[in-house]
Amino acid sequence: MPDIVRIGNAQAFWGDRVGAPKRLAELDPNLDYLTLDYLAETTLAIMASQRERNPELGYAQDFVEVVRDLAPLWKDGFKAKVITNAGGLNPMGCAEVCATALREAGRSAMSIGVVSGDDILPLLREASEEAHEADFANLETGAPMTRVLDRLLTANAYTGSRGVVEALERGADIVITGRVADPCLTVGPFAHHFGCSFEDYDALAGATVAGHIIEGGSQACGGLFTHWLELPDLAEMAFPIVEIEDNGDCVVTIPEGAGGACTEATVKEQILSGLGDPARYLSPDCVVDFLGIDVREESTNRIRVSGCFGTEPPPTLKVGATYHDGYRATAELTIFGRHAIRKAQASGKIIIDRLTGAGYDLERWNIEWLGGNSSVKGLLPPPELLETVLRISVADPRREAVERFAREVAPLLSGGAQGTMDHAPGRPQVSPAFGFWPCLVESTQVETKVDLLEI
Amino acid sequence: MDDSAKEAGHAAAQEGVDEKRDLSKAFPGVKRVTVTLYTIAHARSGATGSSANIGVIPYTPKGYTFLRGLLTAARVEAFFKPLGVGKVIRYEMPNLCAFNFILPDVLAGGGSRSLRVDAHGSALGQALLEMPLEVPEKAIESCLRIEGRFRP
Numbered sequence: 001m002p003d004i005v006r007i008g009n010a011q012a013f014w015g016d017r018v019g020a021p022k023r024l025a026e027l028d029p030n031l032d033y034l035t036l037d038y039l040a041e042t043t044l045a046i047m048a049s050q051r052e053r054n055p056e057l058g059y060a061q062d063f064v065e066v067v068r069d070l071a072p073l074w075k076d077g078f079k080a081k082v083i084t085n086a087g088g089l090n091p092m093g094c095a096e097v098c099a100t101a102l103r104e105a106g107r108s109a110m111s112i113g114v115v116s117g118d119d120i121l122p123l124l125r126e127a128s129e130e131a132h133e134a135d136f137a138n139l140e141t142g143a144p145m146t147r148v149l150d151r152l153l154t155a156n157a158y159t160g161s162r163g164v165v166e167a168l169e170r171g172a173d174i175v176i177t178g179r180v181a182d183p184c185l186t187v188g189p190f191a192h193h194f195g196c197s198f199e200d201y202d203a204l205a206g207a208t209v210a211g212h213i214i215e216g217g218s219q220a221c222g223g224l225f226t227h228w229l230e231l232p233d234l235a236e237m238a239f240p241i242v243e244i245e246d247n248g249d250c251v252v253t254i255p256e257g258a259g260g261a262c263t264e265a266t267v268k269e270q271i272l273s274g275l276g277d278p279a280r281y282l283s284p285d286c287v288v289d290f291l292g293i294d295v296r297e298e299s300t301n302r303i304r305v306s307g308c309f310g311t312e313p314p315p316t317l318k319v320g321a322t323y324h325d326g327y328r329a330t331a332e333l334t335i336f337g338r339h340a341i342r343k344a345q346a347s348g349k350i351i352i353d354r355l356t357g358a359g360y361d362l363e364r365w366n367i368e369w370l371g372g373n374s375s376v377k378g379l380l381p382p383p384e385l386l387e388t389v390l391r392i393s394v395a396d397p398r399r400e401a402v403e404r405f406a407r408e409v410a411p412l413l414s415g416g417a418q419g420t421m422d423h424a425p426g427r428p429q430v431s432p433a434f435g436f437w438p439c440l441v442e443s444t445q446v447e448t449k450v451d452l453l454e455i
Numbered sequence: 456m457d458d459s460a461k462e463a464g465h466a467a468a469q470e471g472v473d474e475k476r477d478l479s480k481a482f483p484g485v486k487r488v489t490v491t492l493y494t495i496a497h498a499r500s501g502a503t504g505s506s507a508n509i510g511v512i513p514y515t516p517k518g519y520t521f522l523r524g525l526l527t528a529a530r531v532e533a534f535f536k537p538l539g540v541g542k543v544i545r546y547e548m549p550n551l552c553a554f555n556f557i558l559p560d561v562l563a564g565g566g567s568r569s570l571r572v573d574a575h576g577s578a579l580g581q582a583l584l585e586m587p588l589e590v591p592e593k594a595i596e597s598c599l600r601i602e603g604r605f606r607p
Contacts, residue, residue, distance in 0.1 A: 041504075042567040140504050224577075226497035226584070265512070268551055269499040272510025275555050276503065278546050293550055307550070325568065366563075366570035375573040376582040378537025393570035436567045438504055 005193040007186050007210070008080075008241040011036035012217030014043055014060045020217070022069040024239050025078055027255035031241065033189040036084040037182050037215050038063065044154040044179065045322035045434035047088040058090030059176075067098045067174070071105035074173075083164055083185045087176040089154060091116050095176045095453050102455050110455045113167025115177035117448040120319065120441060121155040136319070139438040148323040148437055155321035157441055160284030160313075162198065163448040164188025170452055179320065181284050183211030186242065194246045198285065205288040205310025206248015208281070213252055213270050213305065214240045220252055220270040221301075222260025233259030249306040251298060262301040271295070271305075284317055284443075286310035316440040325435035326363070326397035331409040331428040333390045337419035341382055344369040344390040347416050351392060351408045360401040365394040395433055402430045485591045493584040495598040496522065500580030505565035507576035509583055512553045518598035519552045525588055531556050534586055535579070539563065556583075 008031045010020040017023075021034060038060035051058035063086035070078070087094045095112045102110060124136060124145070132145040156179035165188050167175045175188070190196065190207035198204070213220050220240040222231045231237075238258030244250040254262045271293065275281065278290035292307040331351075335343050348367035355362060368374040370389040372382040394405050406427040412420055492498075492511070495518040500509040511526065513519045532543035541559035548555060562576055563569045573579070590598065 040566070045567075140506070224499065226499070226580075265497060268512050268553060269497065269510060271551065272508070272512070272548075272553060272555055273499050274501045274503055275508055275510065276557060278548050278555055291548060291550055295551060322567070328570070330570075364570060368572055370572065375571065375578050376538065379534065379582050380585055391572055393572075395568075395570060434567050436504065436565065 004243045007033045009214035010239040014038040031080040035185040059088040059094035060086040112453040113172030113175040114451040115163035118178040136439045151323040157317045161188040168192040182215040186211030201310030203248040204286040205308040210242040210250040221262045321437040325433040327402040328395040328433040329428045330393040334421040340388040343417035487589040498580035502576040514600040
């Protein structure tokens with residue numbers, strides 16, 4: 001039996017099941033590491049607005065509850081270390097609150113590693129005009145950063161595994177990071193466990209793919225699967241575990257007693273999730289070639305993934321920046337009766353026309369009639385419906401324009417089509433909108449820092 | 456050559472293959488049936504910025520061979536045209552018996568900016584599975600999902 005490291009994931013984003021980490025720990029007490037991913041593209045923008053209201057925030061507060069949940073299990077011998085990017089914009093603040101929670105739970109002789117340095121907002125703000133035009137241009141559109149510079153909210157580099165490895169080497173039981181790239185939450189403990197060199201690109205590639213598979217939580221083992229409805233025990237949907245060997249090959253599995261299933265089909269769907277060029281998957285630790293990967297069922301709920309190849313990473317890191325992007329609101333009305341779709345379309349048009357009449361030409365708006373295939377508008381013919389949900393979503397740089405929209409919805413309950421029903425109480429909420437700005441930064445400009453907090 | 460040029464070259468090379476293998480035009484005498492992609496493949500879609508990707512996984516190697524000819528980048532691009540998609544790229548992944556389609560600009564701004572209910576491209580894979588395809592009647596049996604192997 002080769003030496004393996006067993007790494008689970010029990011959180012795919014901030015908002016995933018809060019009880020999942022405890023559940024996975026109970027079902028599989030022999031885990032070596034538990035990874036929890038809280039960050040999606042604009043999560044950091046949400047954290048930034050929370051920090052604006054309270055400087056002590058700026059991290060995924062759900063994680064503190066997870067720490068409280070796990071404290072008694074650690075007391076009873078659960079040995080898994082936790083690696084998470086819950087730190088968001090404020091990893092140290094997150095760690096301090098977690099330390100307090102652990103002390104309150106009667107835990108001692110534990111340490112929390114804090115990995116930071118990914119926040120490069122000052123670097124971007126102070127960069128020269130040339131750099132804004134060229135270096136930090138939008139990766140998707142090529143637009144210069146000057147376009148959003150005065151509205152920038154956050155800028156974080158997707159950093160690699162080295163900080164996580166250093167924290168583990170220094171004895172951390174919990175590692176709280178900022179914007180460490182999702183798969184690196186898995187590559188870190190792998191590299192630490194095997195003492196893997198950061199030049200062993202094939203092994204790093206294997207661990208990166210293992211991390212890519214579990215970073216989406218349940219999506220590796222039944223969540224979002226095409227034939228989801230056929231899977232057993234959906235309410236107890238599993239979170240996945242990878243058992244990685246020293247060469248990076250792994251087995252994806254789920255614990256006994258969990259719902260969902262780990263099959264070649266579920267694992268392949270997850271491997272393809274979010275994939276670009278399969279010959280060049282970019283991670284901060286290595287570039288992975290997916291074209292040699294073999295996926296094979298070893299036994300029930302045990303899927304072997306092997307054959308990953310890696311090469312040296314590029315000299316740049318991806319940056320996810322966010323900026324203020326005006327305001328938005330969404331309204332929904334249910335419409336029942338003959339010609340439901342046509343009524344919904346007419347109702348939507350009335351609202352937009354009335355706004356135009358009031359002097360508000362909105363920057364962007366979208367009208368949908370849910371139930372009528374309108375979430376993929378134009379791809380499939382709409383069915384004849386007796387019932388539809390009218391959904392109108394608008395965005396504009398002016399708050400007052402979006403507020404005016406919010407006041408134009410309810411009047412349809414008396415002046416609109418018969419069978420129009422309001423199912424959200426009150427006027428639609430006007431919220432600030434955030435844009436996402438992907439760009440690159442030289443790796444040498446990003447310095448990872450590791451601190452240790454003893455309990 | 457920069458990365459975008461390389462990608463364009465890769466895509467063009469793949470399209471050359473597509474045209475030569477467009478089986479719907481070959482063998483005009485063969486009797487065909489119309490099925491949806493759902494019958495012979497499963498899929499997963501998701502967002503990256505304002506682009507989306509769709510992984511399409513035929514159930515059998517035979518299905519992969521057919522789809523290599525039928526489900527071209529151009530065909531997928533035409534299907535998603537109403538959503539404002541850019542130039543679609545198809546990557547072949549014979550090792551996984553799968554294709555990866557990149558759909559640039561299909562999300563009208565993506566997760567943060569899009570005003571659509573499907574801001575994250577979650578519905579795109581399911582929508583593509585509704586695409587009708589003409590498959591030789593004799594071959595359909597060998598493309599179907601085999602219960603047991605694709606448990607449960």
